[in-house]
Amino acid sequence: MNYKIVDMETYYRKGVFRHFSEDCKCSTSMTARIDVTALAEYSEKTNTKFYINFLYLLSKVLNSREDYRMGYLWQTGEVICYDVINPTQYVFHEDTETCSPVYSEYCEDYGTFYENALRDLENAKKTREYALDAANHPNWFDASYLSWLSYDSLNIELPDGYLYFAPIVNWGRYREENGRLLMPVSVRLNHAIADGYLIANVFRLLEKEISLFTKA
Secondary structure: OOEEEOOOOOOOOHHHHHHHHHHOOOEEEEEEEEEOHHHHHHHHHHOOOHHHHHHHHHHHHHOOOHHHHEEEEOOOOEEEEEOOOEEEEEEEEOOOOEEEEEEOOOOOOHHHHHHHHHHHHHHHOOOOOOOOOHHHOOOEEEEEEEOOOOOOOOOOOOOOOOOOOOOEEEEEOOEEEOOEEEEEEEEEEEOOOOOHHHHHHHHHHHHHHHHHHHHO
């Protein structure tokens, strides 16, 4: 885990950061449907799991820009930017109706990521523990699939003033609309380090990466 300390005097969002970390402490979130038709077709054609393919592209998008890799060291009050952030995915246990967090490392190489993420999931199926260990995984973001519903909106609430900068991303079942498969995706970021443009950009980048990935 490597990171750099952000120089707040030259930080391009300095004024916005001060306002939303001191005067108006809040988060911001957005839900939108993205077209995953090509990704679903690719997954079926290649006999790969749609879920892991999407997780890979999501991780790639969130690592593509420093704004999505921000962190806060409460011990020193420093804002930092990680070199890389990794997904905390989840496995659901049908017998207990509970889930277990799964720490997977992001790798730009798709084949390596896919193999490792699948192995992590299979290993997690053997436990029923909710072994969340955020203290030892500071550069991990939350990536959770809600497989039971194609929803319209979702909100994740954190305590007011809590400077938690890691992205929280949820997505639900895709459904067919006018011949296309549309999937709800929700993105939550702290308003101190992200605004509507940066959150909307996640959706735009996801659709761009899906297009590039399925045409490769």
